[in-house]
Amino acid sequence: MKKSKKIIFRAKNAITLVALVITIVVLLILAGVTINTLVGDNGLLSKAGEAKNTTESATELEKIELAVIAAQDKKNFLTKDSITNSLINYFGNDVKLTENAPWIFEGAYNNYFIYEDGNVKIKEDYSKLSIGDYINYPVKYENLFSYNNQYKPKDEYSGWRILSIDTQNNTVRIVSAGIPLTYYAPYDNTIPVQELNNNFLNINFNNYGFKDSDNNLIDNSSSLLNLFTNTYTSVQNEIPQVSSLKKEDIQSIIGNLSWGSSVKSSDLFAIPCNSPNEGDFSFYWLSSPYLGKQQLWAICNNGTIQNQNGKTLGIRPVVTLKGNIQFNQDVENSSDNKIVWNINF
Numbered sequence: 635m636k637k638s639k640k641i642i643f644r645a646k647n648a649i650t651l652v653a654l655v656i657t658i659v660v661l662l663i664l665a666g667v668t669i670n671t672l673v674g675d676n677g678l679l680s681k682a683g684e685a686k687n688t689t690e691s692a693t694e695l696e697k698i699e700l701a702v703i704a705a706q707d708k709k710n711f712l713t714k715d716s717i718t719n720s721l722i723n724y725f726g727n728d729v730k731l732t733e734n735a736p737w738i739f740e741g742a743y744n745n746y747f748i749y750e751d752g753n754v755k756i757k758e759d760y761s762k763l764s765i766g767d768y769i770n771y772p773v774k775y776e777n778l779f780s781y782n783n784q785y786k787p788k789d790e791y792s793g794w795r796i797l798s799i800d801t802q803n804n805t806v807r808i809v810s811a812g813i814p815l816t817y818y819a820p821y822d823n824t825i826p827v828q829e830l831n832n833n834f835l836n837i838n839f840n841n842y843g844f845k846d847s848d849n850n851l852i853d854n855s856s857s858l859l860n861l862f863t864n865t866y867t868s869v870q871n872e873i874p875q876v877s878s879l880k881k882e883d884i885q886s887i888i889g890n891l892s893w894g895s896s897v898k899s900s901d902l903f904a905i906p907c908n909s910p911n912e913g914d915f916s917f918y919w920l921s922s923p924y925l926g927k928q929q930l931w932a933i934c935n936n937g938t939i940q941n942q943n944g945k946t947l948g949i950r951p952v953v954t955l956k957g958n959i960q961f962n963q964d965v966e967n968s969s970d971n972k973i974v975w976n977i978n979f
Contacts, residue, residue, distance in 0.1 A: 691743040697724040698739065698746055699754050712750055736803070736957075747804070747958060755958050760801050763961060765887060766902045768811070768974040769794045770964060771953065773861050775814035775843040776851070780948035781917040785935055787812040787905045795902060797883060797952060804958045805868070809879055812905060813916050813948035814843040821943045823923050823930050830878035830921035830949070835859040840946050866977055868954040875954035881922035881931045881939070883952065891939050898937035911935070918948035 698721070705720035706712055714731055721729045721739065731737040736747040738757060745757040771794040777787045797809040817839050819826040829837050835858055842852050844861055852858060862874040869875065884903050885891050897903040898915070905916040920931040924941035932942040955977070964974040 687743065694741050694743050695746070695754065695756070698741070698748070700724070702748060702752050702754055706752060710752060712748075712752060717748060758804055758958055758960055760799055760804055760806070760961070763796060763799055763806065763975070764973065765796055765799070766900075767796045768972060769796060769806075769808050769961075770974065770976050771808060771866065771955075772864060773953075774845045774849070775810065775812070776845070777812040778814065778816055778841050778843045778948065780813045780816065781935070781945065785911050785914060785916045785948075786908045787916045788908050791901075791905050794953070797879075797902075798886065806955045806959070807952055808955065809883075809902075809952045810950045812843075813918060813950065815839045815949040815951065816841040816946050817919060817949045818946045819919060819930050819943060822928050823943065826919070826930055827921060827923050830919070831880070832877070834877050834951065835862060835874065839949065862953065865979070866955055866959060868956045877952050878919065878921035879950040879952050881920045884920070884939075893940060894938050896938050897933060903933065904937040907935075916948055918950050 701720040701724050702712070702717060704723070705716040707716070712735075714733070714735075714737060717737060718729055718731055721731075725741075729739070731739055731748070735750045739746045739748055747753075747755045747757050749755075773794075775792070777789070777792065779786045791812040793811050794808040795811045796806060798807040800806070817826070817830070817837070836855050838855055839858075842854075842858070844852050844858060846852055846857060846861070852861070859874070862876050864874075867874040867876070881891060884897060888897065888900055888903070891897075905918075906912070907914045907916055914935040915933065915937045917935055918933050919942075920933065920939070922931045923929070924931050927941070929941040929943040931939055932947055934940050934942075959977050960979060961975040961977060964976050967974045
């Protein structure tokens with residue numbers, strides 16, 4: 635009997651030990667779930683911190699807006715000194731503004747633009763952008779032949795690309811990735827330089843590749859002006875800021891250019907051609923005079939810069955976007971070799 639009881643006693647102990655182990659495992663799992671719920675990337679503590687930052691960031695912006703209102707005189711006029719003194723009342727003595735409007739104020743959560751008209755905007759971070767990135771700018775076109783019914787850009791060279799980034803004023807300039815216009819430049823370059831740089835939207839171009847909102851090709855300068863009069867294009871003296879690509883624009887990125895210099899190292903400037911001219915590059919004008927002579931600089935089919943005149947070549951418009959536009963990556967259309975951005979306010 636004693637032997638039998640001893641065996642039964644051991645069996646009961648074994649069952650209890652298994653149950654204990656299972657209980658401990660379950661408790662550990664529950665503890666892990668609980669901890670993750672509290673402190674994980676999307677945990678309660680993390681979300682609480684994000685909510686706190688969002689609230690305090692909104693409060694900071696509200697204080698700046700109130701300070702700007704208080705700084706305005708009876709004619710709603712603002713000065714750097716009046717804004718500085720007003721901001722001190724909200725943020726203490728350690729307030730610094732940049733010298734010229736729009737003034738930049740560095741807050742605890744964001745940097746801000748303060749405009750002369752009293753508007754306040756969060757200064758967007760443009761360090762994420764790169765020269766050559768693609769922009770979903772809402773002006774559409776189809777590529778044209780860039781010379782003598784030849785040298786049409788490859789289909790993928792369409793849309794718009796970043797040409798320059800001004801991080802101080804948060805403005806971006808974009809250039810057409812392809813050839814949406816053609817233009818005849820006579821032997822006297824005086825008129826082309828003036829038109830292409832300062833009167834771009836009033837030019838009667840030889841051919842238009844731009845499309846209206848109904849996806850129909852336009853055929854006149856009035857329609858071209860309407861296309862660029864949009865939410866995103868910067869305006870100066872009531873005219874959208876659009877001009878032609880210059881030699882100086884290219885030099886600011888790839889270095890000094892002289893006659894015969896190659897731009898083939900950058901597909902931002904050397905646009906590959908479709909068949910039957912595959913292997914060549916598209917012709918287009920640069921709105922810069924050639925050494926004071928009656929000619930213009932141009933990018934030619936061998937991918938070099940040369941002087942030309944008396945010809946009809948492609949034109950690549952350059953658009954200045956309004957300041958402080960928001961850029962959000964278009965993940966669906968981006969890849970390792972091509973970054974695409976949506977724009978909005």
